[in-house]
Amino acid sequence: MAIAIVFAEYGDPQVLRPIDIDPPTAAAGQVRVQVKAAGVNPVDVKLRRGDFAAAMPVDFPSRIGNEYAGIIDQVGDEVTGFAVGDHVLGSATGQCYAEYVVVDAADVVAKPAGIPWTVAAGLPAVGQTAHTALRQIVVRAGDTVLIHAAAGGVGTIATQLARLWGAAVIGTASERNHNYLRSLGATPVVYGDGLVERVHALAPAGVDAALDAIGGEAITVSLALVPDHGRIGTLVDAEAARTHGIQRVGGRSTVALRELVTLYDQGSLQLPIHATFPLTEAHHAHHEVQTGHVRGKVVLTMP
Structure with missing residues (x-):
């Protein structure tokens, strides 16, 4: 048997509970991964609520x-490029709070030895989202980009990517995170x-693009x-996208991951781990994420 986290009703974090399941089996084109760590994201909180x-x-x-992120322990037919024992990471919708996941081999990315399990588990969702979002709003060298909630998971990666691509970044955050954003x-x-006035003072020549991860005032600004x-x-306000002609951005890309x-692995990117919790304490992880004060990522770890 294996442990997975489920919720049987919408509600507060306490609705999350562990259950025993039969470990899944890899079909053709798939691999089974023994999970070492799983990332926790604001979208998980919203789904549970x-x-x-x-x-x-x-x-x-x-x-x-x-x-x-985890270790491949079963390889299905027709899979090439991966073997039992390989260390990997990736995305899999609605199943990763568990000791095992089965995923398409095409969506799996090899994990270098130098990336900790917690970072590897926290990178796929925020990393792919940030990368695809910046491409969709056409961030390029010489731009000035406004990133709302820049100290959060997506904001952390988006800020670094925009800088690596040659853009200047203005990032909104609570004052306690300002030195972090400077770093x-x-x-x-x-x-x-x-x-609006504060940003104008920082960028008198104007702002070329903006990425919003919180909605509300961020859209207006x-x-x-x-x-x-x-x-x-x-990333969050579909109604604003329809009303104001802005883009609903984000998405997955294995190439980007x-x-x-x-x-x-080259040292050009960082992802701070705000906190870790055992798999069976997923409810505590959700409490932490929904405070809205997470810098980087919250991650679940396996026994």
Whole structure:
């Protein structure tokens, strides 16, 4: 038997509970991974609360978790390039809070020895999201980019990627995270009233693009600062995207994930781990994430 985390109703973190399951079996084109660590993301919190219930209802009891790192222990037919014992990471929708996951081999990325398990598990979701989002709003060398919630998981990676691609970054964050953003190469700015004016003072020549990870005020501010609304991307506010002609951005790309892994392995990228919790304490991990004060990632670890 193996442990997986499920929730049988929408609610607070206490609805998360461990159950015993039969370990899954890799079919043709798939590998089974013995999970060493799994990332926890704000979208997991929203799913558990029922924020998406109207548009995307789940069948209870429902599995949860979208990113993992671990060791391949079973290889299906027709798989090439991977073998039992390989260390890997990747994404798998709604199943990663578990001791085993089965994934398509095409979506798996090799984990270099120099990347810790916790970082490897925390990188796929925020990394792929940040990379694809910046490409969608066409961030390039010479741009000035406004990144909202720049100290969070997606913001941390997006800030570093934009800087690596030659853009200047202004990042919104609480004041306690300003030195952290400076360490990533961003110019920090505090949230709240007067944000438009503060950003204008920092970028008198204007802002070329904006990435929003929080919605609300961030959308209003971005609309006021970025002349080309097609270069404003939101990860969370689909209604704003429809109303204002901005982009709903994000998505997965295995090619992008390989690039991110290489950058981390070369020392060009960092991903702080805010906290770790055992798999069976997933409810505590959700409590931490939903505070909104996470710098980097929260990760579940396996026995």
